[in-house]
Amino acid sequence: MSCLLSHCCNILIYQLVAGYKWSSRAVISWCYIYTWTGDMEVEIGFSTCLMVVFLLTGVHSELFSSITSLHRLMKQGEGHVLVAHHLAERRPEDGSTVLRLLSEVHSLYDKHPLSVEHPIITLNILKTFRVMATFTDEHFIKDIRDKGLDWPTDEDVSGAYHAIARLQKTYELPFDDVIGGSVAGIQSGFSLLEEDVVRIAEQALNMGYNATAMSWLDRKWTDTTCATCCQQLVNRLGTPSGGAVCSKEWRHGHISGSGLPKSGHRDKQSRYPEYEELCRKSLSNGHGSRKPLFCSYSSGRVPYVRYRHEFYSLDPLIVMFYDVVSEIESLFLKYVASHVLESGGIAIKGENRDISSFDNRVGHVGWVYDDWHPIISRISRRIADVTTLSTLSLAAATHAEPLQICNYGVGGHFRPHQDAFADDVTNIPEMAIGSGNRDATFMVYLSDVRVGGATVFPDLEVYVRPVKMAAVFWLNTWRSGRRDSRSVHGGCPVLVGDKWIANKWMWSIGQTFKRPCGLSENDTDISLYMSRD
Ligand SMILES: O=C(O)CCC(=O)C(=O)O
Ligand SMILES: [Fe+2]
Incomplete structure (x- = not known):
């Protein structure tokens, strides 16, 4: 089986290199092979293959706000060389300079183990591409983009x-x-x-x-x-x-x-100084995160599956769960999302920027839906199992949103914010009608981050550093349904690395009987979760 799979993988890579367009549907059917066999060797072979496919196929958008697009740009090296040769034929005087610059940029990429994950190397790669662009014209760059290649x-x-x-x-x-x-x-x-x-x-x-x-x-x-x-x-x-x-x-x-x-103009924004301070603390602490209060194991609804979880705050509840997705599931989510990622947050456009509205989040986001593939619906069911909340996605009054995947860029971050909508908000999304509010967030880390990128809760002095395949779970509302302002949180800037997360937001309507109102307006949740161990 694995032999057949690696043969298919070779064909796939060959097709990509030869310039065939590979549709995500085809890759998804590969996943069926994996789901069907469930074989360990197949999983390893498959994930290596998926990784290659993932890096070779394209998303086209601002490069700086997604490290993965930068990796992809560099992996397109062969394509760029073809383009440079083409230029050398058309404009020999410039073509050789472009070829030289191109080889320089590739040696920049190859020589450092962290390459585009290091902000200063990224800067130099981007600058070299811009120098190359001065030897070309608009039509030429358009030609490159039409060939499916990125150009910063x-x-x-x-x-x-x-x-x-x-x-x-x-x-x-x-x-x-x-x-x-x-x-x-x-x-x-x-x-x-x-x-x-x-x-x-x-x-x-x-x-x-x-x-x-x-x-x-x-x-x-x-x-x-x-x-x-x-x-x-x-x-x-x-x-x-x-x-x-x-x-x-x-x-x-x-x-x-x-x-x-x-x-300090911007510092006065909500909880920003505390957010920055916690981000710094998360760097200076050599351990994974601030020490948890305690840890335990829970089995969810499937008695033989045990999850390790660590409590960082009891009121409001912040819990870290380990190994909630597998290696291949995280790779699969990243792959599928890479076809739907869009710039999330406000990119830098033109000189007259509105200082208050740009830069809240620098990254690419995309939504992946349960009915796209059994691997995705399986993850949603597992989240329900781990949290004891409902993640059913119903046509009317949905219990949870589809998974939102985000890939941060160079220095990518998310300023302090609350996931739940304010009690008096008027322009709520359509999904919220009849569904209530985002009661809970389950945020899965799909990657480790070399330096930076912690998730911080400034009101509670809690910070958690990304651990691949683990998830942070917290509640955004009181059990009475009111928004809990203590849930304010943010993602610290990524200093060196490539951060990916997947968010599942659970809405109040589905939790009516799972997380019922307490006897007082401010009743906490700890009793709901502690009783499970
Ligand atoms: O990236 C993080 O650590 C936080 C992300 C977040 O808060 C969100 O996506 O709503
Ligand atoms: Fe958030």
Whole structure:
């Protein structure tokens, strides 16, 4: 069986390399083979194959907001080489330069074990692609995209600068380390250029971090040697009147005297300082997470399956469950989602950005439905089993949403927010009509994250670091149905790594008898869960 499977896998890879379009339906039917046999060897062979397919097939959207799209871009190397050869024939003078740059970018990717998961390597890869683009024209890039190949845009580069600015600020990374190419002690092999530092400072200004922007500039910029950088800054801050343009005094005068948002402008947003503090704590702690209060095992409805779970908070309840999905199930979810991922959160577009509305979440999101495949419905049933809540998806008054998959990008994060809708919200989604509210969240980590990316609950001082195949479960409402403001939480920026999560939100209507109202309005849930052990 496994021999047949690996043969099919070879054909599949061959077809991909030869440029055949592979439909996700075909891959899904492969999963039927796995589901049908349930064989361990088949699972290993299959997951390796799925991994290759996953990286070779495409999603086309802003690259910076999904690390997986960057991996894919680099795996398209063969395609890019063909394109460069094509260019070399059409425009020999430029073609050879593009070929040289292309080989440079691939050696960047190959030489570092973390490659695009390191923000500074990503920046350099994106920049090299942009340099290549200057040797081409719009038609040429369109041709590339028509061939199904990705080509980074200027927005992707701005996104990478923005990510570095945010990472430094959130984690208080030493400026000199980042300028020297290192984050969290992981060296990229590159130093930032003066021009990079100005663009990062510019992004810090966009976020309202004026003092941070000045610290960036002061570190790298001693005089006005970088003419283009100076021009960039002049454009941004307005025409200087008198004095040495771009000198330290001029910069400080203009930044503090400009109409730009002042430091801390965004910090006043709900729980942001506490969120940042917990994100930093989650890095400094060498262990997986803040110590759980205690742990235990529960068996759900299937008596012979035992789940280890750790309690991080009893009121409101926050529990981490281990091994709730298998390796192949996480790979499968990522694969299926990669065809439906869209930019989630507000990407960086143009110069006049609305500072209050962009940057809440940087990542790609997509929905996968139970009726797409038995593996997906099986995961939903398991979530019901583990949580004792209902995940039935009904046409009217659904008990739970489909799985929402998210892949974070370079520095990808999710600011503090609540999953449940406010009690007085007027524009609730259609699904909510007759369903109540998002009572509970079950968030599965589909990947480990090398550094950063913790999930934090600022009101409760709880943080949890991603552990692949484990899930965090928490309640967003009181048992009376009111939204519980203590459930505010956020995803810390990913410093180095590729973070994937799958969310299942369970709605009140389905939980009426599973999580009944208590005797008082603020009755807690612990009794419901503790009684199961
Ligand atoms: O990424 C995380 O850790 C949190 C994600 C989250 O809160 C959400 O998707 O609603
Ligand atoms: Fe959330």
